[in-house]
Amino acid sequence: xxxxxxxxxxxxxxxxxxxxxxxxxxxxxxxxxxxxxxxxxxxxxxxxxxxxxxxxxxxxxxxxxxxxxxxxxxxxxxxxxxxxxxxxxxxxxxxxxxxxxxxxxxxxxxxxxxxxxxxxxxxxxxxxxxxxxxxxxxxxxxxxxxxxxxxxxxxxxxxxxxxxxxxxxxxxxxxxxxxxxxxxxxxxxxxxxxxxxxxxxxxxxxxxxxxxxxxxxxxxxxxxxxxxxxxxxxxxxxxxxxxxxxxxxxxxxxxxxxxxxxxxxxxxxxxxxxxxxxxxxxxxxxxxxxxxxxxxxxxxxxxxxxxxxxxxxxxxxxxxxxxxxxxxxxxxxxxxxxxxxxxxxxxxxxxxxxxxxxxxxxxxxxxxxxxxxxxxxxxxxxxxxxxxxxxxxxxxxxxxxxxxxxxxxxxxxxxxxxxxxxxxxxxxxxxxxxxxxxxxxxxxxxxxxxxxxxxxxxxxxxxxxxxxxxxxxxxxxxxxxxxxxxxxxxxxxxxxxxxxxxxxxxxxxxxxxxxxxxxxxxxxxxxxxxxxxxxxxxxxxxxxxxxxxxxxxxxxxxxxxxxxxxxxxxxxxxxxxxxxxxxxxxxxxxxxxxxxxxxxxxxxxxxxxxxxxxxxxxxxxxxxx
Numbered sequence: 004x005x006x007x008x009x010x011x012x013x014x015x016x017x018x019x020x021x022x023x024x025x026x027x028x029x030x031x032x033x034x035x036x037x038x039x040x041x042x043x044x045x046x047x048x049x050x051x052x053x054x055x056x057x058x059x060x061x062x063x064x065x066x067x068x069x070x071x072x073x074x075x076x077x078x079x080x081x082x083x084x085x086x087x088x089x090x091x092x093x094x095x096x097x098x099x100x101x102x103x104x105x106x107x108x109x110x111x112x113x114x115x116x117x118x119x120x121x122x123x124x125x126x127x128x129x130x131x132x133x134x135x136x137x138x139x140x141x142x143x144x145x146x147x148x149x150x151x152x153x154x155x156x157x158x159x160x161x162x163x164x165x166x167x168x169x170x171x172x173x174x175x176x177x178x179x180x181x182x183x184x185x186x187x188x189x190x191x192x193x194x195x196x197x198x199x200x201x202x203x204x205x206x207x208x209x210x211x212x213x214x215x216x217x218x219x220x221x222x223x224x225x226x227x228x229x230x231x232x233x234x235x236x237x238x239x240x241x242x243x244x245x246x247x248x249x250x251x252x253x254x255x256x257x258x259x260x261x262x263x264x265x266x267x268x269x270x271x272x273x274x275x276x277x278x279x280x281x282x283x284x285x286x287x288x289x290x291x292x293x294x295x296x297x298x299x300x301x302x303x304x305x306x307x308x309x310x311x312x313x314x315x316x317x318x319x320x321x322x323x324x325x326x327x328x329x330x331x332x333x334x335x336x337x338x339x340x341x342x343x344x345x346x347x348x349x350x351x352x353x354x355x356x357x358x359x360x361x362x363x364x365x366x367x368x369x370x371x372x373x374x375x376x377x378x379x380x381x382x383x384x385x386x387x388x389x390x391x392x393x394x395x396x397x398x399x400x401x402x403x404x405x406x407x408x409x410x411x412x413x414x415x416x417x418x419x420x421x422x423x424x425x426x427x428x429x430x431x432x433x434x435x436x437x438x439x440x441x442x443x444x445x446x447x448x449x450x451x452x453x454x455x456x457x458x459x460x461x462x463x464x465x466x467x468x469x470x471x472x473x474x475x476x477x478x479x480x481x482x483x484x485x486x487x488x489x490x491x492x493x494x495x496x497x498x499x500x501x502x503x504x505x506x507x508x509x510x511x512x513x514x515x516x517x518x519x520x521x522x523x524x525x526x527x528x529x530x531x532x533x534x535x536x537x538x539x540x541x542x543x544x545x546x547x548x549x550x551x552x553x554x555x556x557x558x559x560x561x562x563x564x565x566x567x568x569x570x571x572x573x574x575x576x577x578x579x580x581x582x583x584x585x586x587x588x589x590x591x592x593x594x595x596x597x598x599x600x601x602x603x604x605x606x607x608x609x610x611x612x613x614x615x616x617x618x619x620x621x622x623x624x625x626x627x628x
Contacts (some may be wrong), residue, residue: 007061009071012088015054015098016137019105019130022047027127037122044126045109048133052102055095062095066485070143070207084204089143092485096340097140097272100347104264105133107351107462112256114458115358119254125165129260132158136265140272145194146204148276152190152237152269156183159266163253175252182246182556186236190273193229196222210279218280227280227287230273231294238270238324241298245552247321248305251313251367255358258313262320263351271327271343275336292332296412296419299325301550303429307436308536308546310369312357315437319393320350322426326408329419334411337486342404344482348469349392349401355463356386360441362459363452369437374446379454383442385467390438392470394431394514397507400474409510427510431517439525 022044071088078084109129116125135158139151157180164176198204200222201212212218218226234240239247247267251258261267274281274291281287302321309315323346330339359382360375361367376383388399395405405427412420446452454460476482523529536543548554 007058011054011057012069012071012090012141013073015051015058015102016134016141018047018051018054019134019137022130023127023134026123026130040123041109041113041126044130045106045113048102048106048109048130051133051137052106055098055102058090059095059099062092062485063481066092076147084144084146086147087143088141089206090141093272093275093336093340094141096344096482096485097268098137100268100344101133101136101140101264104347104351105129105260107465108256108260108355111259111355111358111459111462112254114456115256115362116254121165125162125254128158128161128165129257132162132260132265136269139269140276143206144204145197145206145209148206148273149190149194152233152273153187155237155266155269156180156187159183159250159261162257162261163250165253165257169252172252175246175249179246179250182243183236186233186243186270189229189232189236191229191233193226193233196226196229200226206276209277213280213283218283223280223284224286227277227284228290230277230280231287231291234270234273234328235294236270237273238267238328239321240270240294240324240328241301242552242556244298244302244321245549245556248314248317248549251311251317255313255354255361258317259351259354259358262317262354263347267320267324268343268347271324271331271339274328274331275340278331278336281331288332290332292329292412292416292419295325295328295330295332296416296422297325298322299329299426300422300429301325303426303433305546305549306433307429308543312360312367312369312372312437312441313354315433316350316353316357319353319430319434322430323350323393326405326423326426329412329416329423330408333415333419334408335486337482338404338407338411340486341407341482344476345392345400345404345470345473348466348473349389349399352385352389352463352466352470353393355459355466356382356389359455359459359463360386362455363450364448365450366448369440371448372441372446373444373448374442375452376442378446378452379442381454381460382463385460385463386442387438388467388470390434394434394518395427395510396514397511398475399471400469403474406507406510409506410504413506424510424513428513428517431514432521435518435521436525439521443526 026040026044068089068091071090073086073088076084076086109126112125112129116122119125132155135151135154139148139155142148142151160176160180163179164172166172167176194204197209197218200218201209203209203212209218213223236243247262250261253261281291299322302318302325306315306318306322309318323342327339327342327346330342357367359379360372363375363379363382364372366372392399392401395402409420409423409427412423524532524535545551
């Protein structure tokens with residue numbers, strides 16, 4: 004790491020920021036050619052990606068922690084905040100994920116968005132999104148991280164609502180913005196608690212304070228719960244998950260970026276970055292494990308019945324994030340970041356595959372698909388690889404990171420282990436439901452399907468290679484070595500070592516069972532899907548209506564509790580107490596002034612009388628005391 008100049012680390016987030024400033028503030032204002040703006044954004048992101056990979060590879064060979072001094076943001080008395088960089092193995096892993104996925108998404112976007120009239124705006128927002136996420140993972144200051152955290156939220160709002168002329172997109176953007184803001188209050192509260200306890204925003208300083216006992220038990224508990232609540236919003240954990248499926252209204256490349264490397268990854272990263280605090284709060288770790296395990300299964304059930312291919316993938320993302328949060332709760336950051344690493348590649352690939360299918364068929368509705376394997380062989384092959392990796396099939400990447408989480412859950416949370424085993428079966432079933440409906444059978448659409456252009460296929464092929472091989476990087480415990488703890492148990496070391504334990508065979512058998520059931524229902528139709536839905540109508544209705552979570556949030560909490568209760572109570576308090584107090588004070592002032600006005604009558608004798616009385620009172624007080 005010592006052979007890398009300091010300027011390299013600053014250029015990694017700086018180049019995407021330059022792309023945003025030039026494209027949005029400069030070229031867009033001059034109405035420059037959209038293709039040139041795309042080219043400039045891609046070139047600067049490619050340069051940032053090259054530097055990120057340089058840092059990542061150097062970190063693999065010689066792990067180190069480096070703090071680079073930047074500049075002072077502000078200083079008020081004893082309170083100050085500086086913009087510095089913290090480079091360590093966790094940072095190196097995250098910048099590699101963010102920059103690589105962002106670059107591939109932008110290349111893919113050239114083909115997918117080529118007819119859109121807002122390309123300048125689109126690429127400028129993508130560049131800003133990349134800068135925001137890179138700055139979030141590289142800062143050494145919790146306050147600066149919160150600022151970047153909010154910028155990530157703003158960028159997601161701008162990109163989810165990119166087609167703002169569509170009411171559904173505008174509503175989805177607002178929903179994502181407001182629901183994630185609920186979690187952000189937890190992050191902000193934790194930040195204030197930690198600053199009050201330690202007097203610093205420096206992340207390493209906060210970790211040291213926790214290690215030496217400066218942060219009390221109560222402050223530690225509430226700060227870690229606050230940080231986790233913030234992570235729940237960004238990483239879409241129950242009950243703050245409802246924004247993510249609706250976020251599919253944005254362009255598909257945006258969905259790939261949000262689900263793989265930016266928005267949803269930021270919550271998991273926050274907990275991983277601050278994990279030394281969580282190590283001292285067993286209760287918070289237990290809460291995380293329960294929320295993660297439940298969310299994994301809960302979201303998987305809703306993916307079973309959705310007919311929108313992007314929403315199936317959205318529920319899959321929520322479920323996989325549940326795996327990561329469970330991994331944080333039962334195993335630590337190495338396990339969670341390992342799964343985040345592999346998930347980034349196969350989930351970006353799956354969303355790009357969905358975009359490729361939509362590009363060919365003009366829809367995301369699986370009712371209007373079918374038989375696409377013959378028309379789109381490259382899309383089919385890459386999508387199949389992504390699905391197998393998501394299902395955790397050996398030797399693809401998702402298998403290794405999934406097994407790491409399963410083994411830790413088995414050791415520490417047997418009940419949650421049972422939940423994730425059920426999720427393994429459901430994941431395989433709903434993903435191959437998508438494959439058999441979309442690529443098998445007979446084509447049901449109107450438009451003639453065709454393979455997508457090379458600008459879309461090349462990123463998908465690269466991601467397919469990563470979806471196969473990225474899990475092998477930890478064959479010798481790389482993530483454990485980098486992040487300071489074991490990722491896999493000793494019996495799961497190596498590419499083949501996993502087969503030395505019956506858990507591997509059991510999880511693979513469950514995944515195979517899910518695939519075979521989907522084949523029997525949707526390919527062979529031995530068990531008609533309609534008859535199953537009718538036989539379990541109440542359950543089917545529950546899943547189709549997404550457990551009525553949106554109705555609870557909008558109608559009960561939003562309208563009755565907030566609008567009808569809390570907000571009404573605040574309104575009455577404001578009207579009768581606040582306004583009443585202000586009005587009463589005004590009346591008191593008016594009455595007092597009317598009384599005093601009578602004393603000020605301009606009569607010299609009256610003033611002399613009051614003057615004399617005042618002197619007499621002063622003398623009396625002096626005599627008595």
